[in-house]
Amino acid sequence: MEFKLADIGEGIHEGEILRWLVKEGDQVEQDAPLVEVQTDKVTAELPSPVAGVIERIMAREGQVVPVGTVLAVIREAGVKAAAVASGAPGEQASLQEKLAPQAHSEAQPGREAAAPQASGAVRQGGKRRALATPHVRALARKLGVDIDEIDGTGPVGRVTEEDVRRFAEGAREPVAQAPTDAARAQGEAGSRVEAPVARGELVEQVPLRGLRRRIAEHMVQAKRIIPHATHIDEVEMDGIEALRERLRPYAEARGVKLTSLAFFVKAVAIALKEFPYVNASVDEAQENVLLRRYYHIGIAVDTEHGLIVPVVKQADQKSVFEIAREVSDLARRARENRLSLDEVTGSTFTISNAGALGGLYATPIINYPESAILGIHKMEPRPVVRNNEIVIRNIAHVSLSFDHRIIDGGMAIRFTNRVRELLEEPDRLWAELR
Structure with a gap:
């Protein structure tokens, strides 16, 4: 039988072959994992639909193939190899016609098949x-x-x-296409005489594959389509930190690790209802702005595989404890590469929390097709002026990158002010809960 790349939903039309878990000649059981495939959103292990022997692997690792492509040929259990090889001429021709486009190429190791x-x-x-x-x-x-x-x-x-x-x-x-700056630079370099370099010793070639390739494509798409602008502000976190300490025993009794990120998610969900364009996207084809009346907050998670953005669905309808528990669970399973497709799709706004890693502030790239992303950066005690006196407060910088096609600077500042207000005065945060 022909083992094909199946349609796994969510508009996925193609996938990249990351790693074969079997080789030609291997005997496999039904539902045994055969191959790892990277789609736009997740990495999935595709199981064998039948028990049998892997007769031929048709798609190479690193190759991007559309849905419906034959990935391998499996000889089902009980079917003799001779029967496959000696099939009717018409059947053999039909099979070869189907498999020819995906036949093995002599591509160099580490490079996508031609x-x-x-x-x-x-x-x-x-x-x-x-x-x-x-x-x-x-x-x-x-x-x-x-x-x-x-x-x-x-x-x-x-x-x-x-x-x-x-x-x-x-x-x-x-x-x-016009030559890129890199191409022009390469052409100019070709006219210069340079000392030979032992590339094999000094340059390591790492294939751009899997999640890293998808991230690269997504980032280029976001920067090419969306005119980015960024507003930076600071938030005094003493009120939230004091509240966290008071709530810590209750959170621990419920098995919840209560972090400041959960409060940010809740504050953002409240503010988005007041600023619908920050929770929107642009339909370029129909030239419409899509104002979403639901609030799914993506949380950027740094993993060894790359940046993954699991989604807290209906964040406006969940308590801070519920959000904290869900964020912790999603982040853990993101690092274990165990998220489902539904858990990494559908976000309407994204938060990137890099505070634990350090850094004063950054300008995050919008998670296309959303209209804004909030970056949270390092929190630390800093001297500030309050009532004409210098005092020490826990200050965190935040940066809001926004789509300047539909969000002006004034709206971005007012949205950030609202989030800051809810965090600096937690009583207001609780008063806004529904």
């Missing part, structure tokens, strides 16, 4: 299928464009957003 066509498309059942990210496919559908007819100009012939828009306007021929 695309079967110059355009970066593959053939599925005789039909051409372009390589493109889920966002680009969604844009093509909105614009009424058949993405499989487009010749991509991206890496490995991948169809880009610009390709789709150009095609929708009637320009079917891809426009030659």
